Amino acid sequence: MSTIKEVAAEAKVSVATVSRVINNNGYVNEETRKKVLQAISTLNYMPNEVARSLFKKQSKTIALIVPDIKNPFFPEIARAIEDVMSSQEYTLILCNSDGKVEKEIMYLDAMKQKYVDGIIIVTSTLTPKHIETRDIPIVALDRKISPDIPSVTVNNYEGARQAVQYLKKIGCQKIAHIRGPHAISNADERYKGFMKEVENEPWFHPELVVNGNYNVLETTEATKGLLTKYPDIDGIFAGNDYMAIGVLKAAVQLGIRIPEELSLIGFDGIQLSQLTNPEITTMAQPIYELGLTAAEQLLEMIEGKPLVQLHHHFEVKLMDGQSTKR
Amino acid sequence: MSTIKEVAAEAKVSVATVSRVINNNGYVNEETRKKVLQAISTLNYMPNEVARSLFKKQSKTIALIVPDIKNPFFPEIARAIEDVMSSQEYTLILCNSDGKVEKEIMYLDAMKQKYVDGIIIVTSTLTPKHIETRDIPIVALDRKISPDIPSVTVNNYEGARQAVQYLKKIGCQKIAHIRGPHAISNADERYKGFMKEVENEPWFHPELVVNGNYNVLETTEATKGLLTKYPDIDGIFAGNDYMAIGVLKAAVQLGIRIPEELSLIGFDGIQLSQLTNPEITTMAQPIYELGLTAAEQLLEMIEGKPLVQLHHHFEVKLMDGQSTKR
DNA sequence: TTGAAAGCGCTAACAA
DNA sequence: TTGTTAGCGCTTTCAA
Secondary structure, eight states: OHHHHHHHHHHSHHHHHHHHHHTTTTTOOEEEEHHHHHHHHHTTOOOOOOHHHHHHOOOEEEEEEEEEESTTHHHHOOOOHHHHHHTTOOEEEEEEOOOOOHHHHHHHHHHTTTTTEEEEOOSSSOHHHHHHHHHHHEEEHHHHHHHHTTTTEEEEHHHHHHHHHHHHHTSSSSEEEOOOOOTTTHHHHHHHHHHHHHHHSOOOOOGEEEEEETTTHHHHHHHHHHHHHHTTOEEEEEEHHHHHHHHHHHHHHHTTOOTOOOEEEEEEEOOOTTSSSOOOEEEOOOHHHOOOOOOOHHHOOOOOOOSSSEEEEOEEEEEOOSSSOO | OOOHHHHHHHHHHOHHHHHHHHHSEEEEEEHHHHHHHHHHHHTTOOOHHHHHHHHHHHEEEEEESSOOOTHHHHHOOOOHHHHHHTTTEEEEEEETTTTHHHHOOOOOOOHHTTTEEEEEOOOOSSSSHHHHHHOOOOEEESSOOOEEEEEEEEHHHHHHHHHHHHHHTTSSSSSSEEOOOOHHHHHHHHHHHHHHHHSSSTTTTGGGGGEEETTTHHHHHHHHHHHHHHHOOOOEEEEEEEEEHHHHHHHHHHHTTTTTTTTEEEEEEEEEGTTSSSOOOEEEOHHHHHHHHHHHHHHEEEEEEEEOOEEEOOOOOOOOOSSSSO
């Protein structure tokens, strides 16, 4: 790799002049510019981004911290973010936190040391204090951190209500909920939406809610227990599509037909939900748009622009599949 | 963020001494070390990695270039790589190439400019020339680039043969293949393995091979056409699990029962293959191990160690699911 | 319109 | 055992 010095020598100008042409700022004579461009091309010169970063205190890099990229929701998000970022010549660092606050903090610090310009994070454990003391642009994705920290989320509460309303509308008489982990805000919100819709129903009792922990296997087991104990359940609202798949498996194992005997609705609208048999009816998040928005939001912050809107809250939309009867 | 200078001032020593204690090299008196450590802790000092990179010409960062992180094979790989890398204090940059050589080259150059220490790439389009001229440690994953470039791959040919052998063993009389895209080496190799096993069978003819392009929808359509034209097909070898899902969908749409009327075997062993109904019998790659090996391989190269083995070639293993009769 | 030089924060050679 | 200093490759101020 050649350096700016070599280019300067080749073009017989100073490094300052070369810097001016590659950054397109300051006056530079047209003749001189041509000489420099020529030198750059013959030497195949590309500016050293590390040196630039050191001077500018920014790296044209952002980090995405997610619990686990293997969770199919996150690759879709990651892709959207990378698309925006690469179009702006930013680079994306991927971090898996496993939802552990120590790892999140470790990454936060590591990123700071690298002059990473900003961070998009999916977290349930980080507190505003962790962030303030580190003073780096950050946007919370999928789960809010605090009212002061920019976020991009969806209306989990309303989405859950609509899901249950839909199940009622198609005639379900006894609806259960497989909820996600406690202390993960979106799971809690979806649970609350569910409760709002069912708590005054004569048929409702708390045992119709079980925890699937955003996990397929656990969900399958939990659902089997549930359906065995209460065979008259004819509708299930799963806290996400992943768990809906667990319900599907449970139904197959118990010989219960979906949607004929049991209607199932999920949440998220990940691609996977359309690959199963039957395809899962779900409350779809605008996943790509979430990533996009978070990325754009972060870029604004990095560029020091004032945020027009601190929190972006998207609605979810019923995506009709084959797992609910009509 | 405080700097090494501030730490030096606080501890009343020179920056060189501070550098010595944080890097743990060179002599430094125990008393002095304590003073420095104290200063570091009171100032909450963390070394600036960018400055380090500039000097050392390396960044403790590696890049992973994949066609599309949304393809469920890659998050599993990415996770393995990130695990290894983060344990060694390396950071992972994620790049989506969409399989386009321009994007691959763009990323290669961008990574060089950032002093990225090495690259793991999944590519069918890059040639040795692109890499040589850029002179950066690289390992090819999933698909070889050339005999000179280190790689981590699986035995696609043998895996495909075993898949077909298995279908024959369980009694299939007419076996079709949904192949992946032309010019992607693993798809070609699996195709060749399939052909080796069937070309001399009396029932075989070339129309039993159709292209699913590693795409669910295309596969569903192609399979429907195939099964309609040749209803006596009783075994299908799909070039990957993703396409096997397409076959599953086609079968459902045609009312063909799997495995009773049609046995299906996939390739890859992604988690997704175990989430469907029925679970897909597949030739499983040791996915996590592939990522792990590629990461370790790359680290060796970065550390300048001679590679004991240039190419790592793993065997695949039959993972019995429910999509094949017994 | 151009160049000289300081400095971003760090490491390492050299000197003391 | 410690300090001084040059230099990694770049940008930007200041002066010419």
